Amino acid sequence: MMKADEERQLIERARRGEVEAFMQLVREYEHRIFQLAYHLTRNREDAADLVQETFLQAFRGIKAFRGNSSFHTWLHRITVNLGLNFLKKQRGASNPLGDLDSLEEKGRGGELAEAGGIPSVEDSWLSEGFKTNLQKALEELPPAFRATFSLVVQEGMSHKKAAELLGCSENTVSWRMHEARKMLKRKLQPFLSKK
């Protein structure tokens, strides 16, 4: 773990355009940023692209970094913004009507299972099959809900921290979590009821 003073010095050097100083910061945070990117994209290649883009943007914009938040938070914010853009593009390409209502309608009749993405109900709800379905259900959440769920549940952030990264209020985070959970339950209902 890097000390605060050391980090500050590296940031200063990176501001002056020293690539090696910035690379030391990259090595410090790349794994955590990759995890976040992976939670958002659910794909290694996309996550790697997202991490690379995050660091490129951070390097270009490091002169604008004033230290109001920690460098780690700042990197997280860039990743979340890029991740949301990525998810919106991805969703636009795969599902032009990718809004909440269409997603909910799709989830209601268990059409996810009919589409062939979900294994048979006989599989245990704790089996790999359930995990796969859960991952698929998470992927199909609207981008903002998915990002919020990833930050709060998988990254273990508080509502306050997630709100800071997402640029919204804590109440919005709380509401999104509630709605995301309802959508996930609806999609996974056949497996959950079996239990």
Place this chain on the structure above:
Amino acid sequence: MKCEQAQKLISDRLDGKLSRWKETRLARHLTTCELCRDYLKAQEVIQREALKIEKVDCPPEWWQQFEQALQEKLIHSTSEEEAISVLSANVSASIKEDENNNKRGRFWTFKTHARQAASLLVVVVAVTLFLILFIRQDKKEGIPFPLTLSYEDSYFNLSQILADDEEAASNFASSLEETILEETFLAGSEETFVDTEYDYQIYNDIIKPESLQTESINSEEGL
């Protein structure tokens, strides 16, 4: 409490964001609502399974390649930035040069205008001087310059001439009288026409010597 409200509180509880007061309310609702108890159970399963989704990591070789590729891009980005800054510096320099040229152009334009204005001023001053000198010369000769003298000046000048020269004054008075009479006759208006004969008769009547004499005689007779 409605089930929708209870489910929202369940979500907040799973995120560790439920106050003690809300916790009590939720617990009270859960004791009476089977639907919400099932909902809580389902959400706990989803939460647990979501946390179990493996944390993905990559082998060290992969990270090495990633860092190398990123470093190359950063260096490329720096050189691009430098090139852009040099380019922008050149562009700004050329813009400044253009601005200077434009300023020079405007300066010359301004100078032309200044020269034109100066030329006009010289002409005006020359004309004014010429007129002043000419007027002074005319004043010395005693003849006013009608185009440049005001009414008051003309009157003053004329009155001085007439005061100095009796003959001129007499000629001026007679010519003025003639002019007035001529204009009066030429006007031909009966209303404005002066009957000199009538005036003459009245005049004669008033100052008739015989009348005076009669009075005096009468007075003498009376006396």
